Amino acid sequence: MTHQHRRFSWRSLRTTRTARTAPSERATRTARRARTARTARGARLAAVLPLAVALFVAAPAPASFAAPGDGGDGKDGGQVTTAEDAENETALVAAEDHRLDQVRAVAAVAPLKGDKWTRPYRLETAGGYTLVFTPRTQPYGVADLLKFAPQTFVRSKRDGSYLLTENIYLLAGAKLKLSSPGGLTLRLASNSRGFVSIVSFGGRLTLEGTPQAPMRISSWDPSANKPDTDVRDGRAYVRAIGGQFSMTHAQVSDLGFWSGRTGGLSLTGTDRPDTGNIKYDDGEQDLNRRELAAADDKAEQESEQTPHAGGVIAQPAGELATPDSRFSVPDLSYVSAEITNSTISGNLYGLFLSGATGANIIRTKVINNLEDGVVLHRGVTNVVVDRTVSQGNGGDGFVLSRATQQVRVTGSKALSNGGNGFTLSGRPLANGPSASGESISSYGSNSVSDSTARDNGRYGIEVFGGENVGVQNNEVDGGDMGIVAREDATKVAITGNHLTGQTRQGISVRDGVSAATVTGNIIEGTETGVYVRDSQAEVRGNTVQEATNHGISLVGDIDKSTVSYNVVAGVGPSAVDTSRAHGGVTVKENQTFAWHDTSAFWVKFKHYASPMTLLWVSILLLILFSALLGARRSSRRGGVERLGVHPYADKKPLPSAPATEVGNAASNGNRPTGRHRVPAMTAGPGPT
Structure with a gap:
């Protein structure tokens, strides 16, 4: 209430009361009241004016x-x-x-x-x-x-x-x-x-x-x-x-x-x-109020007979009339x-x-x-x-902040807001001992379903910590990213959503998220369809279309993650990017035949140049080299084979002399010559 309004109120009250008095008494009473009002008002103003000036100017x-709709006039x-x-x-x-x-x-x-x-x-x-x-x-x-x-x-x-x-x-x-x-x-x-x-x-x-x-x-x-x-x-x-x-x-x-x-x-x-x-029932409330009023009256009457001094009130020993609340939390x-x-x-x-x-x-x-x-x-x-x-708010459209639980948002729209469309935060109120003794547990059991986030300045839907969070069957259009889960959120279900036209990533699971499920989503016209970084997620049964960088990208420690049965189409360096990931990840049964790989040769080489791949390639090259070396040696030794000569002609035994010549030579004591030929011996039965 302003001082101007106060002056108006007091003037009106004086005028009304003065009109009811006799003319002979009016001047005296008016003057007395005016002096009293000026004195009281002066005291009030002396006490209130410094505070009012400090607060209201x-x-x-x-x-x-x-x-x-403002005109930018500074006011x-x-x-x-x-x-x-x-x-x-x-x-x-x-x-x-x-x-x-x-x-x-x-x-x-x-x-x-x-x-x-x-x-x-x-x-x-x-x-x-x-x-x-x-x-x-x-x-x-x-x-x-x-x-x-x-x-x-x-x-x-x-x-x-x-x-x-x-x-x-x-x-x-x-x-x-x-x-x-x-x-x-x-x-x-x-x-x-x-x-x-x-x-x-x-x-x-x-x-x-x-x-x-x-x-x-x-x-x-x-x-x-x-x-x-x-x-x-x-x-x-x-x-x-x-x-x-x-x-x-x-x-x-x-x-x-x-x-x-x-x-x-x-x-x-x-x-x-x-x-x-x-x-609530009015009758029941009135009854309660009457009972409380009667109890207050009784307490007031008893207090007049109770010894007390200096704020200390005596009461008989036994059951406490007023329980000690020092160690209880209201x-x-x-x-x-x-x-x-x-x-x-x-x-x-x-x-x-x-x-x-x-x-x-x-x-x-x-x-x-x-x-x-x-x-x-x-x-x-x-x-x-x-x-x-x-719609059109300067910050986020909907905010579910910390210590918020069992909130269900359905069939709602977040349109053209300056921040996120929907923000769901389930972080603990404290990370350890605190002055207020707040809980260190996460909050959750919240969900956003069958809703729309369109053309918001930051993200469509952001899950910031918490547990048991559902993001289901939503339409997310535009924004820097579509659906983001981060900061140690756990058991986040991102299912059945339709995302289009995000600048960077359609669905992003990052920074310590565990037990996340990304299934049955349709992602169109984004730079990267699904992005998982330093988190554990199951990416299954999603459809990524018209991606311009990566269909599905895995980065950092993604141990125990699974990428399976996804359909990925688009143009970019890779349909399923695992080159920057480490940890036990399972990639299987993904359909990437509609992906056009635009990566350079050395990028492809680095992508496929894993230690196991290099080992098998080395073994294969060794086998091929050995085979080629053996064929080369064989060609050198068996060159005559190509001229119609038997390849093992040089391995035949030398021809032996006829038996007659050997016999004559033995009988004469001379070596057989060409002039004395020994007739060939006829085969017959041996000696008996």
């Missing part, structure tokens, strides 16, 4: 968030955040946290001060007035706002919209329903002098419209008569802390700044006791949400959930937000995101 510098977008702007926005978030703590502290003790504090009341805090709604059976609505805040909830005669110029705070059990049969347009005051918020702390907040007349809520700069698009000096926001939140047929726009909890539409958990699911109270058929645009973060369970986001559009679209932060479990579109 924005420096005239450009911000890094580019608001959709309504095209902004560049400076260090001074960042410090200012951080201080504003801290101031909001401090204000909420103050309201919570006062609200905890207010019911003990009398019955009048069980009805709605107003607090004056550093950030302006805060109207506190207390529990009752029926939900508060527009009529109650007009009744309890006639000066800060004003209807415009020009277009019928409502302008809210003070903060709203719902206590646990209180219900606020913002709707109107003809359509409600609610504008939250927000400019360089301050902003307002609607915060539910364990209550139930409902934004409800109809298909024909949706409910609209946005920030509004009264002086400029337009939404506030400058985030540097803070901006109005809506937040549910625990309790229940529901929104249907609503349009939320131009809210939030700097942090997730002040990011626009923020649903976060709390350390209060659980308030139940989105649906349970987290999750917020429950139901968001359907709505549009969220122009926020810092489109929709921010943290500490939520049982939330459903269905048929909702999250478009043109400054940072991420749908952010499921820590402690989010059992959430369904169905048929939701996240």
Whole structure:
């Protein structure tokens, strides 16, 4: 609430009260009240003005968030955040946290001060007035706002919209329903002098419209008569802390700044006791509240008779009335949400959930937000995101960050976002002992299925750590890479996806991923179809078409990986590249007949020049050399064989002399000559 609004409120109150007094007493009472008001206002301003100046005066510098449709004038977008702007926005978030703590502290003790504090009341805090709604059976609505805040909830005669110029705070059990049969347009005051918020702390907040007349809520700069698009000096926001939140047929726009909890539409958990699911019975809740109130009254009566001094209260020995909670961890109270058929645009973060369970986001559009679209932060479990579109956001389309489990995204679209289409992070909150004692276990059991990621600035779908993650039956078009699994993710199933037109890689499994399954995917028009680096994966039954570098590429330590039954077509150095891989990998039954190998001779030589191949080639060359050497020697010795001479003619025994000549020579004692020929002996029987 700005100081200008405060002056207007006090002036109006004085005028109304003065009109009811007699003319003779009017001047005296008016003068007395004026002196008192000036004194009190001076004291308040002396205490509040330094903080207000430090928090709410924005420096005239450009911000890094580019608001959709801005003209680049340095005020309504095209902004560049400076260090001074960042410090200012951080201080504003801290101031909001401090204000909420103050309201919570006062609200905890207010019911003990009398019955009048069980009805709605107003607090004056550093950030302006805060109207506190207390529990009752029926939900508060527009009529109650007009009744309890006639000066800060004003209807415009020009277009019928409502302008809210003070903060709203719902206590646990209180219900606020913002709707109107003809359509409600609610504008939250927000400019360089301050902003307002609607915060539910364990209550139930409902934004409800109809298909024909949706409910609209946005920030509004009264002086400029337009939404506030400058985030540097803070901006109005809506937040549910625990309790229940529901929104249907609503349009939320131009809210939030700097942090997730002040990011626009923020649903976060709390350390209060659980308030139940989105649906509950009013009668049962009222009964519980009555029982608690009776118990508080009894405790107050007993406390008057209990000895106590200096904050030390005596109690009898025996069973503890109040258990010692020093060694117990308080349970987290999750917020429950139901968001359907709505549009969220122009926020810092489109929709921010943290500490939520049982939330459903269905048929909702999250478009043109400054940072991420749908952010499921820590402690989010059992959430369904169905048929939701996240488009044109400055960061990622959908973010499932650490400590997020059992989230199912189906039938949704991430289109033209500045970062990833879908980001699924399951990394541990700590890698070892930490100051907060966080778990070192990975998170997971999340899935993205039957969804579309198109023309996103970075990746289509990124799995960053975690376990038991499913990426199934999605359409991924464009981007630097299509589907990326990395950073020690385990049991990642990438199946049945259709990827086209990635700049570098269609599917990438890298940096310590284990037990990954890449099966049944169709990858078209990428540089490399499937890329596996320093990971263990089963690549089976995929179809790669029109690849321009490698069909399937294996790099680094890929021990126990399998590449089988894939169909690879394209033009490039190799269909299945294993030249840079080491470890036990099985490559079999892949069809690469439609691949045109364009690698150079030496590249092919290096590819096939493995140690085993060189060994067998050496043995074959040795055998061939030996055979050629033997043939050469044979040709030298048996050259006459080629002239018709028997090859073994020189091996025949020498011819012997006739027997008659041998006999005559023996009888005469002379050697036989040519003149004395011995007649040939006739064969006959030998001597008997």
